[in-house]
Amino acid sequence: MSTMSKTCIISGASRGIGRSIAIALSNRQDITNFIIVSRTEDGLQETAQLMNPTKNVVYYAMDLTDYEAVQELIETVGERYGSIDYLLNVAGYAEPKSLLETSVENWEMTYKVNVHSIFFLTKEVVRFMKKTGGKILNVASTAGSSPRPGWLAYSSSKAAIISMSQTLSDELSEYGILVYCISPGRCATELRRALAPDEDQSTIMQPEHVAEIVDNLLSDNGICLDGQDITVRKQMTKVSSSK
Template identity: 70%
Template sequence: MSRTCIITGASRGIGRAIAVSLSSCEDITNFVLISRTEEGLIETCQLMNGDKNIQYEVADLTAFDDVGELVQTIGNEFGTIDLLINVAGYANPKSLLETSVHDWEKSYKVNVHSIFNITKEVVRYMKKTGGKILNVASTAGSSARPGWLAYASSKAAVISMSETLSEELADYGISVYCISPGRCATELRKILAPDEDPDTIMQPEHVGQVVKNLLSDDGICLDGQNIVVRKQVEKIAKKQVTKQTM
């Protein structure tokens, strides 16, 4: 059976890694990749399985009406939308007193409101046949992150939204997954931790493989949960810091 998958934030990092990983799935035929950066989208397409029907759309996910029209076009072209992967995100880490209202609003507009909007539009199609939605949050959304207030709290909202939608959409045969990657070598991570060596932390490809497994038939009973994805070394480092401060 032919299935259609939409992936946002697909021009780099985790979004790109997920697109490449899922392109090896036999039952996903059509891919629509969305990002604001055309060059990055083209590079992602070139890395994917060339046997797939791959399209890309340069779009601003915060242009809500335009996104609604785009989803309608995709739904009409392919008949169904079976998978939605929400990866696109924004970060500008600041403390409370340094965070402007504009930046606070942008953080929520990109990280929360755009997921709400595209999910709502996709579900209009998906509820007819069922499907799977996966939202990428962050470990920053489930623990204190001083200096990252807007980013961390917006990711907490993604986790809560995912848990609620998992129950709300179950009657339509729609499963909702949420993953919270830990430290991962992405452009976004460079903004959050500019002095960190990217070779010492988890790579986007690791997350891509986890997502592939989650969305396969083996991922049963894992929806509706906040699934933390991180390297074992990260957990060990946290334990060492805790011991040193005791």
Template identity: 70%
Template structure:
């Protein structure tokens, strides 16, 4: 079966890495890439397996009706949607007293509401044949992150949404996965930790390979869980072991 896969946030970082990794699989023929940055999507497409059918949409995910229209158009065109990978996210880390209601709402529109919207539209097609949904949350969503209130709480919402949908959609043969990357060298991470050396932390390609495995037969027992993906700080571990 030649599958159709939708990836949001595919213009850079983890979304791009996932698109590249999945494009070399034999079972996926059609890719729909969505991001606000159209030029970034073009760069991603050039790095993918060019034998695949790739369609790119420069689209703001908070334009809910337009997004719904694209999903309906693609679902009708290819007859099915087999995979939906929600990567796109937004962060503007501030403390409670520094966070405006406008920025709080923007964070939730991008990180939560847009995922609800696109997932609902994709499931209208998936429920006929089954499928896989993967949501990218964050380790920030499962621990206290002072100064990151809006971002961390929005990612906590995605973790719970994924777990709930895993049970709700199981009757349709739809598997729902959630991964929570730790520190990863993305543009978003630069906003959260501007002084960090990106070469010392996990790279987007590492996450892309994890997603590839999850969406294969090997990941059939891992849906419904919040899967933490992080690079261990081995230097610190070695130093601690030497102290004993």
């Protein structure tokens, strides 16, 4: 397969950061085939329409916590395109609750989406990627590396992603696979809007800013940045009060 005809899988591409990443990467010359995945078909259709029309974009609306479905998807993609060169694990779930308010169902759903789906996708993709090398990028959060009272399930699941990324960076290096992990801070997404409805989203980081960082990481400029927890945040402007 030509080095200019690479294949990229992006989860959580129906909105927010995942959508912005898909749009940004579709303008790269080296990636021809895009497989975008999410639960929401309407959102995926809209993302596909916003991507570079010269690229081959295929979308799958599916439950990424279903291991058998993930196996079938990756098998189909690997056989159809011959290689899988990029995997971006962006899909996420959040319903912040304090310890005593967190139900078992909340805890399990958070880990199924934020941790288990990354394990499922990465395991199946590496079966193909180890033959050719490639790049994997996981989206964690600054909540995974600092205390977040009232966000126990979410913050601990993101900490798990950071740890997984660091371990896999070492484990998969023998195959020529680079593993990156980014931890965005406050970002203007639909999820953030639901969590902080009174926040002025024009004052915080935008999904396009994160997508730009990801595009840069997955280029040759990303050398020596794999295996690290890379914080991506917009510094808040301090307003000094007059005396």
